Amino acid sequence: MKILVNKKEYNLNIDPDMPLLWVLRDILYLTGTKYGCGIGVCKTCTVLIDGVPEQSCVVPVSYVENKEITTIEGLSADGNHPLQKAWFEKSVSQCGYCQPGFILQAAYLISKNPKPSLDDINRALSEHICRCGTYSKIREAILFATKE
Ligand code: FES
Ligand code: FES
Numbered sequence: 001m002k003i004l005v006n007k008k009e010y011n012l013n014i015d016p017d018m019p020l021l022w023v024l025r026d027i028l029y030l031t032g033t034k035y036g037c038g039i040g041v042c043k044t045c046t047v048l049i050d051g052v053p054e055q056s057c058v059v060p061v062s063y064v065e066n067k068e069i070t071t072i073e074g075l076s077a078d079g080n081h082p083l084q085k086a087w088f089e090k091s092v093s094q095c096g097y098c099q100p101g102f103i104l105q106a107a108y109l110i111s112k113n114p115k116p117s118l119d120d121i122n123r124a125l126s127e128h129i130c131r132c133g134t135y136s137k138i139r140e141a142i143l144f145a146t147k148e
Contacts, residue, residue, distance in 0.1 A: 001013075001014065001016060001061065001062070001065055001100070002065065002066075002071065003023070003045045003061065003064055003065060003067075003092065004067070004068050004069060005024065005030065005069045005070075005071065005074065006030075006064075006069070006070060006071060006073055006074025006088065007027060007068075008066075012027065012061075013099070014027065014061060015061075016060060016061060016062035017060045017061075018060065018061050019056065019057050019058065019060060019061070020047070020056040020057075020060070020061050020063070020069070020140070021033060021035060021056040021057045021059075022063055024047070024056060024069075024071060024146050025060045029105050030071050031071050032071055032072035032098060032100050032102075033045055033046075033047055033056055033071050034070065034097050034100060035057065036057075036097075036129070038049055038057045039057070039058065040055045040058040041127075041129075042098075042128070042129045043055060043098075043101050043105065043127050043128040043129065044097065044098050044100075044101045044128075044129070045057040046100070046101035046102075046105055046128070047069055047070060047099060047104060047111055048066055048069065048070040048071075048104055048107070048108060049056055049063075049064055049067050049068070049069055049072070049099045050067050051108065051111065052107050052108065053108045063122050064133060067076045069097045070104070071100070071104075071121060072103060073134070074099035074103060075103065075104065076109060077144070081103075082106065082144050082145040082146075083103050083106050083107055083109075083110070083141065083142065084103065085145070086141040086142070086145035087099070087103065087141050088128070089141070089144060090137055090140050090141040092134055092135070092137040092138055092140075093134065094132035094134055095131075095132050096132045097131075097132075098128065098132075098134075099130075099131065099134075101128055102125060102128050102130070102138055102143065104140070105122070105124060105128060106121075106122075106142050106145075109121065109125075109142070110142070110145070110146055111126040114146060115146055116142065116143075116146060118139060118143070118145070120141070121139050121142050121143070125138065125139075
């Protein structure tokens with residue numbers, strides 16, 4: 001099976017039912033995508049599939065054949081995506097575990113809505129869970145990244 005991750009093609013001989021999360025982490029060693037609940041409710045494992053956020057813990061790898069996957073490692077070449085710079089500027093992360101999922105969800109939001117309001121941001125991120133409680137910093141960073 002061929003999959004395209006961060007613009008790189010991989011030819012894999014694996015169980016087609018394997019969740020994408022484990023393919024990314026255990027086979028491709030792209031460990032930026034994190035495991036939280038494993039049942040599709042915390043959004044920690046979010047990646048972009050053809051540009052749309054999906055939970056990689058519940059997506060079988062067969063679903064992404066011929067689709068383009070972007071993980072946090074592929075969001076920018078050197079961490080210079082406006083959101084990554086804003087995250088740094090605003091010191092958003094605490095333990096950091098949930099942050100790749102939030103950043104990819106936010107990247108999708110601003111790809112569709114370059115000037116999101118606070119309400120837009122709240123709606124877009126409402127299902128993501130951060131045990132460290134960085135929600136207000138995340139909102140601040142997204143507004144900062146999109147202010148001009
Ligand atoms: S680990 Fe995938 S949604 Fe929680
Ligand atoms: S920064 Fe620790 S869980 Fe979100």
